[in-house]
Amino acid sequence: MLRTVVGALLRGATSAGSWAALACLCLSQVAWAQGTNTSILVDPPFITLGLMQPRDTVTRSFRLSNLTDNPITITSVVPTCTCTTVDASGKVIPPKGSIEIPLTMKVAASTGVKSAAVTLTFSDRSAPITLQMQGEIAYAVRSNCVDVIENKRVPYINVFDDPQRSPSVAPPPLVGEMKVSCTDGRPFRVLSVMGKPPQFIGWDAASGEPLTAYDIAYDFQGIPCERMPPYLIIETDHPLAPVIDMRVRHACTKIAPQLPFAEYRANLGLLRVGVPMPFEFELKRAQGWTVTGVQSKDPRVEVKFVGQRSDSEGAMVSLVATATAASGAAEILLAPVTMTARDPSGNVRTSDFWVYAKVLPAAAPPPTQVPPPKPGS
Numbered sequence: 001m002l003r004t005v006v007g008a009l010l011r012g013a014t015s016a017g018s019w020a021a022l023a024c025l026c027l028s029q030v031a032w033a034q035g036t037n038t039s040i041l042v043d044p045p046f047i048t049l050g051l052m053q054p055r056d057t058v059t060r061s062f063r064l065s066n067l068t069d070n071p072i073t074i075t076s077v078v079p080t081c082t083c084t085t086v087d088a089s090g091k092v093i094p095p096k097g098s099i100e101i102p103l104t105m106k107v108a109a110s111t112g113v114k115s116a117a118v119t120l121t122f123s124d125r126s127a128p129i130t131l132q133m134q135g136e137i138a139y140a141v142r143s144n145c146v147d148v149i150e151n152k153r154v155p156y157i158n159v160f161d162d163p164q165r166s167p168s169v170a171p172p173p174l175v176g177e178m179k180v181s182c183t184d185g186r187p188f189r190v191l192s193v194m195g196k197p198p199q200f201i202g203w204d205a206a207s208g209e210p211l212t213a214y215d216i217a218y219d220f221q222g223i224p225c226e227r228m229p230p231y232l233i234i235e236t237d238h239p240l241a242p243v244i245d246m247r248v249r250h251a252c253t254k255i256a257p258q259l260p261f262a263e264y265r266a267n268l269g270l271l272r273v274g275v276p277m278p279f280e281f282e283l284k285r286a287q288g289w290t291v292t293g294v295q296s297k298d299p300r301v302e303v304k305f306v307g308q309r310s311d312s313e314g315a316m317v318s319l320v321a322t323a324t325a326a327s328g329a330a331e332i333l334l335a336p337v338t339m340t341a342r343d344p345s346g347n348v349r350t351s352d353f354w355v356y357a358k359v360l361p362a363a364a365p366p367p368t369q370v371p372p373p374k375p376g377s
Contacts, residue, residue, distance in 0.1 A: 160249045263281075
């Protein structure tokens with residue numbers, strides 16, 4: 001951004017006033033990059049990661065330069081979440097020298113915007129500096145729409161009418177359109193939205209060739225509170241994304257878990273009736289928590305607790321899902337599951353999360369093999 005603005009000013013700045021504005025801009029950009037720290041310069045101060053795959057691990061490096069004539073030691077490193085790892089505490093930045101600080105982020109299983117940041121303090125008591133990087137977690141197919149309240153494109157549908165909204169501000173509309181696109185340039189088809197035919201905008205599903213992106217209408221008018229979906233489940237024929245979800249933010253879909261879930265839903269992909277599907281669900285900052293069981297609230301799927309393993313950051317809960325029934329054709333499943341756990345104080349708590357999948361009918365048994373007749377019989 002700085003280079004772009006400076007270039008534009010250099011091309012058009014001919015007056016003394018313009019050059020003064022340029023000097024002020026440069027100084028303000030440097031001050032912002034350093035976080036008001038006059039001893040340490042960070043390059044870059046913010047890293048945009050772009051698209052990331054669920055459960056990926058991403059590492060990027062920041063360069064810290066010492067602008068003084070004395071060595072400066074990094075005295076503390078405070079990450080904003082347990083998903084962030086950095087080895088910097090105690091490292092010394094030599095006078096007029098620099099060091100690289102790698103920052104690693106464990107990407108969550110659920111889609112959406114993800115940030116990682118750490119705050120560094122220094123031995124010379126100069127102002128702390130925050131290193132930050134941000135990206136969007138997405139499958140091979142992603143969906144987003146324009147949030148009319150925030151006036152930007154986001155990976156969720158915002159139909160939440162804030163009770164604190166000013167009367168002069170219109171509530172978010174219950175109808176709109178979303179864009180469903182691939183991230184790998186491969187043409188694909190959207191097969192359904194919540195198990196129903198998609199309402200395409202400007203494309204004919206009967207005669208159109210597969211595209212790399214679609215505009216699809218949504219309409220939440222007239223849906224009673226108890227039937228408002230917390231997620232829209234979108235089915236595609238992309239081999240790497242048979243189903244994806246899109247969060248629906250509404251007063252009736254508010255999530256307030258009593259357990260420290262790292263995410264609130266699990267994508268099981270293709271789930272065939274009668275075939276167990278192992279998967280994992282993460283609890284963050286869950287030292288001392290013990291999961292005692294899980295129970296599906298939907299008779300179409302059973303979810304069983306297998307076990308858990310814990311470390312200093314949290315616990316990974318092992319589960320198995322088995323679809324128990326389906327029609328003669330594939331169908332879309334979005335099911336609530338209750339998890340029960342005991343916290344470090346011995347209190348028992350329960351919370352719901354969601355599993356979703358494209359459920360396939362049970363595989364047909366292999367044909368009976370009739371042994372060939374014996375010679376001479």
